Amino acid sequence: MANNILHLLFFFTLIFSCCLKKTLVYGAVEAAYHVLDMKSLVPASTCSVSTKGFHGxxxxxxxxxxxxxxxxxxxxxxxxxxxxxxxxxxxxxxxxxxxxxxxxxxxxxxxxxxxxxxxxxxxxxxxxxxxxxxxxxxxxxxxxxxxxxxxxxxxxxxxxxxxxxxxxxxxxxxxxxxxxxxxxxxxxxxxxxxxxxxxxxxxxxxxxxxxxxxxxxxxxxxxxxxxxxxxxxxxxxxxxxxxxxxxxxxxxxxxxxxxxxxxxxxxxxxxxxxxxxxxxxxTCKTKTTTPLSRNPNSPAYYYVNLIGITIGDQRLDISSKAIMDSGTVITRLPSPVYSALRSEFMKFMSKYPRAKQQQDQLLDTCYDLEGYGNVTLPNMVLQFPKLQVNLDPSAVIWKERESDSQVCLAFARNDDVPDKLTIIGNHQQRTLKLLYDIGNNKVGFGIGGCAN
CATH class of the missing domain: 2.40.70.10 (Acid Proteases)
Structure with a gap:
């Protein structure tokens, strides 16, 4: 009888640990943050590109x-x-x-x-x-x-x-x-x-x-x-x-x-x-893709369905058609979505001092990291149907000036349009391999940088 009870306890322990592990993976707790060297945000003054063997x-x-x-x-x-x-x-x-x-x-x-x-x-x-x-x-x-x-x-x-x-x-x-x-x-x-x-x-x-x-x-x-x-x-x-x-x-x-x-x-x-x-x-082959669509009112644009953003271990649900745009810099989100994202970012960054807000500043969540050699940033994942895309750590924040240590959340609210247009800008696209298959109406996202 005692052996049977032990076996049952062992069985339930396995189930609990398995479920806990799945929760951690889904919520990205095991990779909820990145440590970024502040020096990596300072642009180099010389070009480090070698054209030898470069494709495309x-x-x-x-x-x-x-x-x-x-x-x-x-x-x-x-x-x-x-x-x-x-x-x-x-x-x-x-x-x-x-x-x-x-x-x-x-x-x-x-x-x-x-x-x-x-x-x-x-x-x-x-x-x-x-x-x-x-x-x-x-x-x-x-x-x-x-x-x-x-x-x-x-x-x-x-x-x-x-x-x-x-x-x-x-x-x-x-x-x-x-x-x-x-x-x-x-x-x-x-x-x-x-x-x-x-x-x-x-x-x-x-x-x-x-x-x-x-x-x-x-x-x-x-x-x-x-x-x-x-x-x-x-x-x-x-x-x-x-x-x-x-x-x-x-x-x-x-x-x-x-x-x-x-x-x-x-x-x-x-x-x-x-x-x-x-x-x-x-070069850009990916295992999973997400549907690509178009809008007859703006037919040149590439639209995807953004269904969520995970920041740290918190997922924010969204239902928004998003434009993938190489010409916009900062990603724009509908105001309610941006407010939720901003709130989670502020919780994660609570140990860092806030920077003074400037009037009419587009980026409204900034920190003064003077004296910090490294900064711990939340991992951020864009959620699409059948696809999750991890953003590069440097894509989460925007460095205000080369000469100072102020950084801001690199997202902004879009209040200028009634239908809550979402635009995924080029700052968030950096280092992603974006594969567009227009004939089959799908797009794939590959991570790992631009080495090809």
Whole structure:
């Protein structure tokens, strides 16, 4: 009898310990925090990227030491970046449609020009947080430094003496239009910046590795003649949005089957990559994916269903369609969700001194870590259907200035739109391998950095 009781006690102990272990794993208690060296948040002054053996098109931060734009004089401070970031979010909140251009047969037919409240994409006034890629155009090929943007479906270049010159390319052809011998384009952005010109058809060259490139002989893009000053020294824009047959996704569909992958670097002094097709699948292959959708009111954007955020050992349930956007810096959450996240973050950070709140500051939960060599941060996981994504520790916080020790929770509330739009920004995407399979309406998230 005593032996039977002991056996029963042993059995129930096993059940209890097993269930407890499952609870700990689900709640992420065993990995509820990270210890981050404060020195790792200070950007390096030199580029640490080696191009040898690198696959794909390199993505670098526009104002980092790896930038081909020469850092455009001096980069804006973090407060300026966040002000510009908020302007982009406002324009996204008011966006109704992106492109009204389409390819028909042998030419391009335009409907109306872009709407006046289109995307605020880049420039010293808005896009300090954006990323740059290099692509080749024309014959002989010339490389141009383009802003990488998943929220736009039109690629355009600066034309003229300091940019792309159709007369110097033996394969350049003016795109036909039903309204005349040339086909004009006009893009207006939310900060009143603009670009206009006409459409060109020419060769596009995308780098796969040191040895190989893919060439597309009939690629349509805008030749920009009137460019407002706010665009800085970037040569144009590489639109990687999913709508319209003028997007790079549609124009390369026969070779790449609407599949691409990118990884944004974890620091300003390193590089990420952009890949298409089979190479994208091979490099960014993930075991699990989550559904990808689109909104007819903003068809270029990539939407996913964000169902929760785990911070430390606490899961916050959400039901929100979220835009994956490479051009927004800080992730925006509906106000109730942000308030809950902020509350949990403050509990976790209670041992650190709070920083003084500045008026009209976007990030409202900041700490003064003067004298702290390391900081213990909560682990953060984004929850999607069938998929959990661990954020890089540096993606949880935002360092206010290079010269001081103030850090803030790198999330913000989005109060500018009635339908509680959620935007997953590029600061939270850093070091993730994002694999988009548009034809099958799914996206995968790979962790572990941008080494490929």
């Amino acid at each position: 098109m390199q993505i670098v931060h526009r104002y980092g030491p790896c930038s081909p734009l020469g850092r455009e004089n001096s980069p804006p401070d973090s407060r300026q970046i966040l002000i510009k970031d908020q302007a982009r979010v406002r324009s996204m909140n008011s966006l109704t449609s992106n492109s009204k251009y389409a390819i028909h047969g042998e030419g391009i037919v335009t409907a109306d020009s872009f709407p006046p409240q289109a995307l605020t994409l880049f420039g010293r006034d808005i896009g300090a947080g954006n990323y740059v890629v290099k692509a080749g155009f024309g014959t002989p090929k010339r490389d141009f430094n383009l802003i990488f943007d998943t929220g736009s479906d039109l690629t355009w270049l600066r034309c003229g003496s300091n940019g792309y010159q159709p007369s110097e390319s033996s394969t350049s052809i003016n795109a036909k239009c039903n309204s005349g011998p040339t086909c004009p384009f006009n893009v207006n952005y939310g900060d009143n910046s603009s670009a206009s010109g006409y459409f060109i058809r020419d060769y596009l060259t995308l780098k796969l590795s040191d040895m190989y490139s893919d060439v597309f002989s009939n690629f349509y893009f805008g030749c920009g003649l009137q460019i407002s000053p706010g665009f800085g020294s970037a040569d144009g824009l590489l639109g990687v949005g999913q709508s319209g047959n003028l997007s790079i996704i549609s124009q390369t569909n026969q070779m790449y089957a609407k599949v691409f992958c990118y990884c944004l670097p974890g620091s300003h002094s390193s590089a990420g990559f952009l890949l298409f097709g089979i190479e994208a699948q091979r």
